[in-house]
Amino acid sequence: MCSWAGPGAVKGLSCRVARGIVAALASAEHPMLLVSSDDVREYVGSRPYLSERIDAATLVAEEIGDGNLNLVLVCRDAQGRGVCLKQSLPYVRLVGDSWPLTQQRTAAEARWYEAVSEVAPNLAALCYGFDQDNHVIALEDLSESSVWRKELLAGDPCSEAAAAMGVLVARMSFSTSWMALGISKARRRAATHLNVELCEITEDLVFTEPLIDHPHNSVGPGLTDAVARLRNDGDLRCGVDMLRARFVEHGEALIHGDLHTGSVMVGRSAAGATAKAIDGEFCCYGPVGFDLGTLFANYLFAEVRAAVLGLAAASRDVGELSRITWDSFVAEMRSLWETSPPRGWSQPFLEQWLEAVGADSVGFAGCEALRRIIGLAKVADIESLPADAYDLAGRATLDIAATWIGLFLSHSVSRPARAGQVVESARNIAAERLDST
Numbered sequence: 001m002c003s004w005a006g007p008g009a010v011k012g013l014s015c016r017v018a019r020g021i022v023a024a025l026a027s028a029e030h031p032m033l034l035v036s037s038d039d040v041r042e043y044v045g046s047r048p049y050l051s052e053r054i055d056a057a058t059l060v061a062e063e064i065g066d067g068n069l070n071l072v073l074v075c076r077d078a079q080g081r082g083v084c085l086k087q088s089l090p091y092v093r094l095v096g097d098s099w100p101l102t103q104q105r106t107a108a109e110a111r112w113y114e115a116v117s118e119v120a121p122n123l124a125a126l127c128y129g130f131d132q133d134n135h136v137i138a139l140e141d142l143s144e145s146s147v148w149r150k151e152l153l154a155g156d157p158c159s160e161a162a163a164a165m166g167v168l169v170a171r172m173s174f175s176t177s178w179m180a181l182g183i184s185k186a187r188r189r190a191a192t193h194l195n196v197e198l199c200e201i202t203e204d205l206v207f208t209e210p211l212i213d214h215p216h217n218s219v220g221p222g223l224t225d226a227v228a229r230l231r232n233d234g235d236l237r238c239g240v241d242m243l244r245a246r247f248v249e250h251g252e253a254l255i256h257g258d259l260h261t262g263s264v265m266v267g268r269s270a271a272g273a274t275a276k277a278i279d280g281e282f283c284c285y286g287p288v289g290f291d292l293g294t295l296f297a298n299y300l301f302a303e304v305r306a307a308v309l310g311l312a313a314a315s316r317d318v319g320e321l322s323r324i325t326w327d328s329f330v331a332e333m334r335s336l337w338e339t340s341p342p343r344g345w346s347q348p349f350l351e352q353w354l355e356a357v358g359a360d361s362v363g364f365a366g367c368e369a370l371r372r373i374i375g376l377a378k379v380a381d382i383e384s385l386p387a388d389a390y391d392l393a394g395r396a397t398l399d400i401a402a403t404w405i406g407l408f409l410s411h412s413v414s415r416p417a418r419a420g421q422v423v424e425s426a427r428n429i430a431a432e433r434l435d436s437t
């Protein structure tokens with residue numbers, strides 16, 4: 001559980017601190033950069049909310065960050081106690097200091113951990129505290145677990161994690177939306193989770209850049225024709241634009257915003273399997289289908305990889321994951337709705353809402369799949385394949401992604417051939433009804 005940093009803490013803040021206070025704290029101009037074990041010993045030693053969990057004198061810190069943005073240090077003391085410290089840098093790590101990026105993203109992430117801890121504490125890493133001045137989040141040490149993507153690469157689908165993530169998305173969707181909060185409270189809550197800069201990255205990288213000529217993009221020579229064809233497909237462009245609009249306009253609930261298989265730590269112990277989401281810095285009020293779709297696309301990468309490597313059984317197993325996540329999401333949503341029915345809303349509405357989320361999720365999965373092949377920030381599932389297999393996997397993924405976006409279009413909107421057609425149809429219906437009265 002998150003705990004108060006306590007009166008002796010230097011700048012330390014619990015993630016249970018009242019919402020709003022975090023946002024009001026000014027950042028220090030010169031944050032302490034945690035690079036060496038010495039830095040971390042000094043840092044931990046002056047913060048009781050950390051030194052009560054780990055011995056500052058004997059700890060050793062190891063930088064394990066393999067993500068695109070931050071420093072991640074796993075700290076272990078002589079007694080084997082551990083804490084993970086995640087510090088944001090003022091730029092995108094993947095690119096370097098030519099791409100500056102707000103360190104306020106760590107505050108957004110702390111707020112996400114706080115929200116999850118209220119409804120699904122076992123389905124995300126525990127947050128022990130947040131230090132606004134140094135942009136450091138202190139997290140449960142999950143080094144006994146492993147990144148889900150790595151397990152998928154090694155052939156273990158970890159089906160329990162797929163079910164767990166369906167539950168996580170459902171609980172977050174219900175608890176942070178009008179469904180649990182009521183409309184006015186949900187609106188106020190949404191205003192506390194603005195994350196403009198990180199949303200802009202998602203809007204650019206996921207929706208805009210893959211289908212235009214952009215310096216962030218790159219594919220192997222075997223895929224250039226396929227990418228050119230996609231760029232000339234007007235229906236596909238329209239579908240991606242529709243999905244971008246949904247991402248921008250549909251602040252349904254607090255979503256994780258980057259829930260790929262590298263954002264989930266999985267583990268097995270005598271007590272059973274565990275799955276814990278991490279890396280909520282892209283969180284925002286957005287469409288629920290975005291998180292589900294991001295998962296579906298990342299399952300697809302593992303499925304396609306296994307298929308092109310001739311591992312048919314493994315591919316089939318991974319192919320089941322999207323159904324498992326979807327079924328557990330739907331079951332949890334129905335159960336939450338039944339236990340605490342939102343006042344004044346009908347049960348049939350929930351079914352329609354789920355249908356719309358399903359269509360969104362397929363479309364967002366298509367966008368995530370396109371962008372991880374074409375754009376910046378690629379995935380090891382595809383990139384680590386030998387050249388021939390990469391070409392096969394890339395082509396299959398692009399083809400499936402485009403088809404999924406088409407499916408989204410046909411399920412979520414029936415596009416009239418020209419603007420105004422639907423209004424005309426509505427007028428005609430009204431006129432016919434009135435004629436027959």
Ligand code: SR1
Pocket residue numbers: 068069092094201202205258376377
């Ligand atoms: C510039 S950040 C690139 C990507 O890394 C993160 O994991 C997100 O997926 C983001 O789009």
Ligand code: MG
Pocket residue numbers: 067068258263279
């Ligand atoms: Mg990440």
